[in-house]
Amino acid sequence: MSSATWRNFFTYNKYAQITARAVRQSLKESERVVAEKRGTTALKYQQWENGVGGPQVFLNSEEDKK
Amino acid sequence: MLARRSLARIATQPSPLGAAPKNARNMATLREIELRLKSVKNIEKITKSMKMIASTKLAKAQRAMQSGKQYGLANSEIFQHAPSETPAKRKLFIVVSSDKGLCGGIHSSVTKATRRAIANTEKPVESDSPIMVIGDKSKVQLSRVLGKNLAMSFNQIGRDIPTFADAAGVADLIVKSDAKYDGISIVYNKFISAVSYEPDIVEVVGENALKESAGFRAYEMEDDVTKDLAEFSLANAIYAALVEAHACEQSARRNAMDNASKNAKDMIDRLTMQYNRGRQAAITNELVDIITGASAL
Numbered sequence: 001m002s003s004a005t006w007r008n009f010f011t012y013n014k015y016a017q018i019t020a021r022a023v024r025q026s027l028k029e030s031e032r033v034v035a036e037k038r039g040t041t042a043l044k045y046q047q048w049e050n051g052v053g054g055p056q057v058f059l060n061s062e063e064d065k066k
Numbered sequence: 067m068l069a070r071r072s073l074a075r076i077a078t079q080p081s082p083l084g085a086a087p088k089n090a091r092n093m094a095t096l097r098e099i100e101l102r103l104k105s106v107k108n109i110e111k112i113t114k115s116m117k118m119i120a121s122t123k124l125a126k127a128q129r130a131m132q133s134g135k136q137y138g139l140a141n142s143e144i145f146q147h148a149p150s151e152t153p154a155k156r157k158l159f160i161v162v163s164s165d166k167g168l169c170g171g172i173h174s175s176v177t178k179a180t181r182r183a184i185a186n187t188e189k190p191v192e193s194d195s196p197i198m199v200i201g202d203k204s205k206v207q208l209s210r211v212l213g214k215n216l217a218m219s220f221n222q223i224g225r226d227i228p229t230f231a232d233a234a235g236v237a238d239l240i241v242k243s244d245a246k247y248d249g250i251s252i253v254y255n256k257f258i259s260a261v262s263y264e265p266d267i268v269e270v271v272g273e274n275a276l277k278e279s280a281g282f283r284a285y286e287m288e289d290d291v292t293k294d295l296a297e298f299s300l301a302n303a304i305y306a307a308l309v310e311a312h313a314c315e316q317s318a319r320r321n322a323m324d325n326a327s328k329n330a331k332d333m334i335d336r337l338t339m340q341y342n343r344g345r346q347a348a349i350t351n352e353l354v355d356i357i358t359g360a361s362a363l
Contacts, residue, residue, distance in 0.1 A: 011241050012294035013234040013301050020231075041231035042222045045239055051213030056221070059235050 096348070099341045106337065110330035116168070117323035120316050124260070127313040130227045131257060137230075138268070138306025141299045145271050148281035154249030154272075157191045158217075158240070159183065160304065161208065162254035162311045163201035164224035169319035172255055172263070172311075173203035179265035180253050181211060196245045200236065200308070217245050228312055233305035241297050248272060250300065254307035255314040261321060263314040270303045272296060 006015055017039075024035040043059040161180050163173045184191060196217040199205040205219045218239065223232050249272050256266035273296035276282055282292070 007290060007293075011238050012297045013238045013241075016298070017231060017234050038229055039231050041229055041235050042225070043220060043232055043235045044222045045218055045220045045236075047218055047243075048209075048213075048216040051209060051216065053209070053216075053219065059239070 096341070096344050099337055099344065103334065103337045103341060106330055106333050110327055110334060113323045113326040113330060117320055117327060120320035120323060124313065124316040124320055127227060127309070127316045128257075131309045131313040134306050134309035137302040141270070141302045141306070142268075144295075144299060145269070148271065148276055148279040150249070150271055150275035150279055152275075153189065154247070154275070155192055156246060156248050157195050158245055158247035158250045159195060159197045159215075160236075160240070160250060160252045160307075161197060161199045161201075161204050162252065162304075162307045163199070163204035164311070164315050165202040165221050166224070166315075167203060168322060169315050170322040172315050172318045173201070173207060175263075175265045176253055176255060176311075177204050177207040177211070179267065180208065183251065183253065183267060184212065184215070196247060198240060198245075218243060223308065224312055224315065228305065228308035230301070230305050233308055234301045236304050237297060237301035240300065249275060250303075252303055252307045254311045257310050257313045257317070260317050263318060268303060268307065270300055 020039060024032060024039055027035055041059065044056045045059060046056040047054040159180055161176055163176050167173075180197065184193065184195060194215060197208060197212060197215045198217050199208055199219045200221075200223055202219075202221050205216075205221075209216055220236055220239075223236075250270040252268045252270065254266060254268070255263045257263055271279070273293050276296055277287075277289070277292055
């Protein structure tokens, strides 16, 4: 497939994370538990304007409610 | 010196351990020492346990750092073979620290290095170069000094060993943000040994600089692939910096808690001596009273 349209929607890093998640979910149960730990992130970020910070937002907002 | 003063006070006023109001000051002295002794003992227990926890975390963090450094080395291989022709004028600074304190001078060393780099006259960068901070502690310090340059900040990294997912998330947000820069400098703490660290800056070449470098132009490269490579190498560099900074933080916390426990132990010894001397002086005074009373009969 020479023309890949995913580049219009997200970056390569997001692409790699999605494929990694797919691989992890396809592992056997015991391996999967170990691998899930390597893929967890609870990152929060906030934008700053002129020395004032905006609201802090979760990067993965659906996952943080679990 | 303090012991002698309190001793003199106790000697002039009889039976400091009695409940009489005019002796309340002496009773407070002895009681005060007892309370201080108890609280310093608690503090020593806490700092000792924090030191143990940091030691075990350090072992794990060092192992993760050894394997994580390979990502950064792979990056530097590429950048070595594709050096940029013109020096970057406008740099994006990524400052790597963490959210938790009680770890010595980790956060302030990284903040100082950033300030030095921005004020550097040898390799000048634009004074409104954007800064993105990972970790609340450095964010607070930098917002006071270089608040106008702050573009974005991240937290909740560093609770546990940083994962590549964290680094990829950060890189993703940076690329998607509309900050303008020619090159990227990552400021982090380099792990020298279990007792020492020092701040270091690692350069990441941006997408445009990669495209224009002589090394890349020698090959036929699609623009898409170059963009992917630039984004991925940014995530690599951030990951290597994150794990190394995490290891530095654990070692600094262990050393700080070790020093705190030693100081607490010294304080406990001093206070115990003071307390025992005061107690014995009180008992001696009581005895003197009793004996003079008995000899008067």
